[in-house]
Amino acid sequence: MKISFPGFRTRSCGTLLLTECSAGVRNVGCSFSCSGCVSACTLVSFSTVLGCHPCFRLNMFSKGTKRKFSDGDEELSDESLVGARVASSYSLQRQSLLDMSLIKLQLCHMLVEPNLCRSVLIANTVRQIQEEMTHDGSWHMVTEAFCGTGQSPSERLVATEVLCRSREQDAEPKLFSVISYEGCREEEVVADETLCSVSVSETVSNVCLAGRIGQCWEKSELSDVERDEEALEDSRLGSGEDEEIDTEDGASTEGPKTIGQVFGTFEIKNGSPGPDSALEELFSDVDTSYYDLDTMLTGMQSAPKMGPYDLLDSLAPSHSSPSIVSPPNCRSDLNELDHIMEIIVGS
Amino acid sequence: MIMNGRKITVGGGERRLSGGAEKSELFILREWQLMLCLYLFKCTESDIISTVEFNSTGELLATGDKGGRVVVFQREQESKNQPHRRGEYNVYSTFQSHEPEFDYLKNKTVKLWKISERDKRPEGYNLKDEDGRIRDPATITSLRVPVLRPMDLMVEATPRRVFSNAHTYHINSISVNSDYETFMSTDDLRINLWNLEITNRSFNIVDIKPANMEELTEVITAAEFHPHQCNTFVYSSSKGSIRLCDMRASALCDNHSKFFEEPEDPSNRSFFSEIISSISDVKFSHSGRYLMTRDYLTVKVWDLNMESKPLETYQVHDYLRSKLCSLYENDCIFDKFECVWNGSDSVIMTGSYNNFFRMFDRNTKRDVTLEASRENSKPRAILKPRKVCVGGKRRKDEISVDSLDFSKKILHTAWHPYENIIAVAATNNLYIFQDKCRAG
Numbered sequence: 064m065k066i067s068f069p070g071f072r073t074r075s076c077g078t079l080l081l082t083e084c085s086a087g088v089r090n091v092g093c094s095f096s097c098s099g100c101v102s103a104c105t106l107v108s109f110s111t112v113l114g115c116h117p118c119f120r121l122n123m124f125s126k127g128t129k130r131k132f133s134d135g136d137e138e139l140s141d142e143s144l145v146g147a148r149v150a151s152s153y154s155l156q157r158q159s160l161l162d163m164s165l166i167k168l169q170l171c172h173m174l175v176e177p178n179l180c181r182s183v184l185i186a187n188t189v190r191q192i193q194e195e196m197t198h199d200g201s202w203h204m205v206t207e208a209f210c211g212t213g214q215s216p217s218e219r220l221v222a223t224e225v226l227c228r229s230r231e232q233d234a235e236p237k238l239f240s241v242i243s244y245e246g247c248r249e250e251e252v253v254a255d256e257t258l259c260s261v262s263v264s265e266t267v268s269n270v271c272l273a274g275r276i277g278q279c280w281e282k283s284e285l286s287d288v289e290r291d292e293e294a295l296e297d298s299r300l301g302s303g304e305d306e307e308i309d310t311e312d313g314a315s316t317e318g319p320k321t322i323g324q325v326f327g328t329f330e331i332k333n334g335s336p337g338p339d340s341a342l343e344e345l346f347s348d349v350d351t352s353y354y355d356l357d358t359m360l361t362g363m364q365s366a367p368k369m370g371p372y373d374l375l376d377s378l379a380p381s382h383s384s385p386s387i388v389s390p391p392n393c394r395s396d397l398n399e400l401d402h403i404m405e406i407i408v409g410s
Numbered sequence: 411m412i413m414n415g416r417k418i419t420v421g422g423g424e425r426r427l428s429g430g431a432e433k434s435e436l437f438i439l440r441e442w443q444l445m446l447c448l449y450l451f452k453c454t455e456s457d458i459i460s461t462v463e464f465n466s467t468g469e470l471l472a473t474g475d476k477g478g479r480v481v482v483f484q485r486e487q488e489s490k491n492q493p494h495r496r497g498e499y500n501v502y503s504t505f506q507s508h509e510p511e512f513d514y515l516k517n518k519t520v521k522l523w524k525i526s527e528r529d530k531r532p533e534g535y536n537l538k539d540e541d542g543r544i545r546d547p548a549t550i551t552s553l554r555v556p557v558l559r560p561m562d563l564m565v566e567a568t569p570r571r572v573f574s575n576a577h578t579y580h581i582n583s584i585s586v587n588s589d590y591e592t593f594m595s596t597d598d599l600r601i602n603l604w605n606l607e608i609t610n611r612s613f614n615i616v617d618i619k620p621a622n623m624e625e626l627t628e629v630i631t632a633a634e635f636h637p638h639q640c641n642t643f644v645y646s647s648s649k650g651s652i653r654l655c656d657m658r659a660s661a662l663c664d665n666h667s668k669f670f671e672e673p674e675d676p677s678n679r680s681f682f683s684e685i686i687s688s689i690s691d692v693k694f695s696h697s698g699r700y701l702m703t704r705d706y707l708t709v710k711v712w713d714l715n716m717e718s719k720p721l722e723t724y725q726v727h728d729y730l731r732s733k734l735c736s737l738y739e740n741d742c743i744f745d746k747f748e749c750v751w752n753g754s755d756s757v758i759m760t761g762s763y764n765n766f767f768r769m770f771d772r773n774t775k776r777d778v779t780l781e782a783s784r785e786n787s788k789p790r791a792i793l794k795p796r797k798v799c800v801g802g803k804r805r806k807d808e809i810s811v812d813s814l815d816f817s818k819k820i821l822h823t824a825w826h827p828y829e830n831i832i833a834v835a836a837t838n839n840l841y842i843f844q845d846k847c848r849a850g
Contacts, residue, residue: 157681160738163738163739176580179579179580179598179599180688181741183628186627187684188682191681322623322626323622327623
């Protein structure tokens with residue numbers, strides 16, 4: 064998948080999935096954004112249980128405790144009750160962590176700066192959880208629940224959505240303006256086929272398939288490796304990338320994105336950085352909404368950026384304005400794009 | 411970024427050259443005073459400082475931001491006329507090294523820049539006017555020899571070498587060898603060795619890419635050459651291990667000569683254990699005897715002769731241990747903090763959140779938390795030690811964990827090679843502090 068941003072709506076819906084649920088994280092109570100995420104992903108919480116608890120501990124809860132409705136031993140049943148509650152809350156937390164991790168993996172391409180290390184760590188976390196759940200025997204239940212009825216995914220989606228909406232009334236003031244979030248409405252979330260439902264079902268399928276790691280992904284494994292090798296050897300930036308987009312988009316709508324595909328997106332396609340291919344690259348994915356969003360978010364204008372160091376230049380005492388040797392190509396690219404857009408639009 | 415005399419190697423991370431030694435002092439109690447604060451007025455993604463580095467003499471300090479812009483500061487010579495302005499840093503040069511990373515396809519080139527000064531220019535060309543226009547040869551009736559006349563100092567940066575096309579993934583560190591002939595560049599899966607003179611060829615010395623990317627569970631996070639032994643380097647991984655390699659052993663250093671890893675503490679185990687054990691930075695001590703690593707919650711000092719466990723462990727912000735889930739949610743748990751040694755290897759420093767940074771004195775085992783923020787930044791303001799209140803009653807000047815601002819993180823710091831001068835990058839702002847006692 065190209066590292067260049069996907070369309071605007073994809074991003075906004077993606078952010079909506081990770082909406083602001085401040086309840087679970089009240090104890091942290093501070094403002095922060097995803098490191099590297101320009102659209103300022105705000106705090107995420109999938110369950111109100113989540114944020115207040117310390118990090119999960121293995122073997123902390125006795126497994127398989129059941130509520131005892133014995134008449135005689137009140138004390139024992141109380142403890143079991145507590146044990147059962149704790150165990151189920153642990154399961155809830157673990158499930159939430161799994162959900163969150165899977166979504167992070169799916170949306171890793173929406174980060175401003177692709178980060179292979181982060182994805183590898185998240186994938187390892189997912190594996191850990193799955194291993195534990197397999198040992199528990201609860202993995203079996205999960206896969207059944209999700210792969211069985213088609214209702215569960217959308218139920219889950221709605222549940223998350225409702226949770227988040229109810230929070231909005233008494234939400235703490237947002238310290239970061241999440242541009243895309245405000246633009247996205249509930250109807251879009253539910254109705255949007257391209258991301259929301261697909262990504263959830265992707266998530267679901269990943270949950271299904273991940274339990275049988277290696278088996279379901281065999282098919283795409285080989286093609287993945289081949290594609291990677293091709294990308295490495297392919298020196299043509301333009302056509303090679305278009306092919307990439309097509310096949311990968313195709314893959315994403317066909318089935319779940321594999322871990323290999325996720326990691327594959329971090330590879331930089333080596334290409335001859337000639338001016339032609341740079342222009343081709345510019346045109347290959349021109350989308351006005353993208354351009355607008357990007358300039359908004361990154362503050363990059365086609366006019367030269369007046370950074371602080373420019374001010375410094377005028378302040379520097381004994382030196383005259385230092386010469387900037389290499390002209391910033393990106394700025395001229397933007398200027399060119401602007402110019403071309405003007406011609407096309409006819410303004 | 412590496413500074414070597416007047417040469418800067420700019421790429422992905424930050425590595426230090428070895429500097430002089432200094433006698434050990436009880437400097438934790440020293441007072442740190444603000445020398446310079448550089449504010450950025452626009453907080454865009456590309457203004458975020460991504461690296462800070464002193465050169466080997468400490469005369470120059472360079473910073474780079476995500477927009478590819480490099481700023482070099484130079485220290486003023488001490489002047490008897492103005493003793494109170496001793497040794498201040500002023501902007502010396504700025505230049506654009508890399509284009510701003512729109513789509514991050516280009517972040518795989520290392521450039522070597524030369525900064526030169528020109529304070530004279532030739533005048534009196536025969537074939538050109540003073541404006542530069544070519545004169546009509548027919549009008550020239552006499553010859554003269556161009557002379558050099560003084561002009562205002564002009565500082566130029568020219569790229570001398572561009573090393574490109576050897577990395578498929580983003581470069582996370584570069585390190586110049588002590589022989590000053592080679593350097594290495596590191597991305598997530600590979601380490602390449604370059605000769606400073608040869609730009610079109612590099613040697614791959616470490617490759618951990620699996621044949622099948624599905625099997626990828628570990629990546630390289632940082633690497634550095636030994637300060638004195640030019641055949642030795644280390645690299646750290648996302649699983650919390652450090653491998654020391656000897657290039658003489660084989661061409662491809664996939665087999666390490668030493669493997670440093672601390673066994674996991676079972677009582678502290680959680681789903682986040684692996685993530686917080688991922689090493690974000692590794693630095694040799696100036697002496698070359700020790701290694702320092704930074705993971706999410708701690709800084710560890712290792713003895714090169716003991717692989718089984720670190721010599722010393724310092725808690726940077728252990729109060730975050732109970733917040734790991736939230737920090738995972740907002741991705742802060744993936745923040746990569748760097749760490750630095752002071753000139754004498756007696757003190758180590760690293761950053762934290764809320765614009766805090768921490769110093770640990772290895773001899774006295776004392777530590778201090780300081781804050782780099784605009785509120786406390788009058789010129790020559792003295793930094794006041796800060797304290798985070800972990801629980802119970804909060805004292806007057808303490809700040810509670812819940813009030814910490816996680817968007818204000820100090821990832822990059824630098825320490826002058828032999829003086830008590832530090833540079834701290836707080837998102838877009840650069841602070842330079844010096845030890846007040848020395849300033850007089």
